[in-house]
Amino acid sequence: MLPSTAEIVIIGGGVMGASTLYHLAARGQRGVTLLEREEFFGLGATGRCAGGVRYQFATEINIRLSLQSLPMLERFKQEIGQEIDYRKCGYLFVLTNEQDVVAFQRHVELQHKMGVMTEWLSGDEVRQRLPFMCFEDAMAGTFYKEDGLVDPNSVVMGYISAAQKLGARAMNDVEVVGIMVEGGRVKGVMTNRGAIFAPIVVNAAGPWAGLVGKLVGVEIPITPVRRQWLTTTPLQEIPADFPFVIDFAQSLYFHREGEGLLIGMSNPNEPPSFNQNIDPDWELINLEASIARLPILESAGLVAHVAGLYEVTPDAHPIFGATPVEGFYVVAGFSGHGFMHGPIAGKLMAEIILDGHSKT
Numbered sequence: 001m002l003p004s005t006a007e008i009v010i011i012g013g014g015v016m017g018a019s020t021l022y023h024l025a026a027r028g029q030r031g032v033t034l035l036e037r038e039e040f041f042g043l044g045a046t047g048r049c050a051g052g053v054r055y056q057f058a059t060e061i062n063i064r065l066s067l068q069s070l071p072m073l074e075r076f077k078q079e080i081g082q083e084i085d086y087r088k089c090g091y092l093f094v095l096t097n098e099q100d101v102v103a104f105q106r107h108v109e110l111q112h113k114m115g116v117m118t119e120w121l122s123g124d125e126v127r128q129r130l131p132f133m134c135f136e137d138a139m140a141g142t143f144y145k146e147d148g149l150v151d152p153n154s155v156v157m158g159y160i161s162a163a164q165k166l167g168a169r170a171m172n173d174v175e176v177v178g179i180m181v182e183g184g185r186v187k188g189v190m191t192n193r194g195a196i197f198a199p200i201v202v203n204a205a206g207p208w209a210g211l212v213g214k215l216v217g218v219e220i221p222i223t224p225v226r227r228q229w230l231t232t233t234p235l236q237e238i239p240a241d242f243p244f245v246i247d248f249a250q251s252l253y254f255h256r257e258g259e260g261l262l263i264g265m266s267n268p269n270e271p272p273s274f275n276q277n278i279d280p281d282w283e284l285i286n287l288e289a290s291i292a293r294l295p296i297l298e299s300a301g302l303v304a305h306v307a308g309l310y311e312v313t314p315d316a317h318p319i320f321g322a323t324p325v326e327g328f329y330v331v332a333g334f335s336g337h338g339f340m341h342g343p344i345a346g347k348l349m350a351e352i353i354l355d356g357h358s359k360t
Contacts, residue, residue: 002174002191006198007031008353009189011176011212013041015152015339016331017204018159018170019346022080025166027350032168033198034160035191037175042156045206045338048276048308050229050262052244052255053340054091054147055116058107061317063114065341068360072343073150082158084150089255091147092243094126096137100248104142111144118144130245132237133294147244149255152339159346179215179328186216186327200353202329207274207309209319209332216325222333223272224309228279229264230286231257233301252289260303263290276307310336318345321352329353 008024010017013036021034038044053073055066076084095101111118121129121141129143160170178190179201188197205212207224236259244255251266265286267279283305291297313319313333318341320331331349334341348358 002171002193003033003169003196004194005031006033006169006196008033008200008202009196009198010034010202010204011189012036012044012204012206012208013038013156013160013170013172014044014204014206015042015156015159015342016206016345017202018042018156018163019342020202020204020331020349021168021170021346022159022163022166023346023350024353025163025168027354029350029354030167032163033196034168034170035174035176035189036170036172039172041160041170041172042153044208045309045311048306049152049339050253050255050264051149051152051339052091052147053150054144056091056093056107056111056118056142056144056147058103058110059317060110060114062337062341063111063116065344067114067116069341069344070146072347073155073340076155076158080158080162082154082161084154084158086148086150088146088148089241090143090145090243091246092126092129092141092143093246093248094135094138095140096247096249097139101140104140108142116144118142129243132296133245134292143243149244150340155339155342176212176215179212181216181325184326186325200327200329202331202349202353204331206332206338207311209311209330213323213330216323216328218323218325218328220319220330220332221314222319223312224274225272225312226270226275226279226307227264227266227310227336228283228305228307229262230283230305231262231303232260232297233303234259235261235296235300237296247293250289252286252293254290254294260300261297263297265289274309276309278305278307311338312336320345320348320358
């Protein structure tokens with residue numbers, strides 16, 4: 001049953017909402033309620049992401065978020081009690097033009113300065129590591145062995161059930177349709193199942209965070225952009241230690257998924273929208289590019305294909321914290337790397353709400 005009051009309401013049951021719920025409850029905060037409009041938690045952007053986690057980033061902010069977040073995923077089983085299938089296969093970025101080589105040299109320098117000891121590979125070393133792929137144009141590459149893959153659904157459900165054990169509430173099939181504001185302060189939320197009065201509301205709605213902001217008249221610069229990927233039938237030729245391979249110039253990526261592969265490619269001309277249907281034309285372009293790089297894909301069958309949404313901000317960095325409406329907080333806008341930064345994001349939000357600023 002929907003409670004009539006709460007101390008804190010969290011909108012969104014993906015990794016941001018689930019992590020915030022857990023970290024508030026773990027700090028002893030009572031009366032926290034999470035609302036998810038879907039039938040299950042983590043069905044939105046989190047449930048449609050490829051599950052990659054990495055330390056290799058181009059900015060200090062993202063590297064620092066990874067340095068805090070990924071060790072939390074490593075400890076997840078012992079701290080949260082949920083197996084999340086963390087596979088450290090490493091990310092291998094393949095660079096095929098001079099411009100990217102120069103940029104990545106800078107990125108690796110920054111990563112090394114911050115303790116992320118990324119390996120620099122020559123074009124020949126890339127080809128040696130990926131002998132069954134066609135990278136005759138590879139000029140260089142970067143590899144970090146601690147990067148890898150995690151199961152998104154397990155992380156969300158781990159946080160939700162751990163939070164519930166601590167007395168927090170998480171509810172499905174509840175859509176927030178309005179937010180009550182009086183004198184510049186949040187008073188609660190209106191849902192499709194009634195009102196909940198609460199002095200604090202957290203917007204963890206991912207790609208929909210901009211729409212939730214509009215409910216209180218706060219402009220949040222978050223744009224939803226469709227991304228899609230597919231999985232293949234088993235490919236015996238792919239070695240067990242196959243890394244997460246990214247053909248950087250094409251935004252084309254490959255990683256192991258069960259006995260087969262998961263393959264995706266970003267469409268640079270994708271218009272902003274909430275469309276989560278598969279674009280078959282783009283899927284063909286993705287497949288052609290994939291087969292050109294990995295010819296054995298010609299013999300693979302399609303197991304599944306998924307389209308989801310990135311929540312993109314102007315600087316590709318997340319938006320955290322308080323807003324001009326008192327009691328209304330935001331944690332969103334991670335621009336495609338929200339899943340991997342979800343653990344630390346929830347902890348930081350708990351600190352911002354309970355302590356007035358983030359300490360970690």
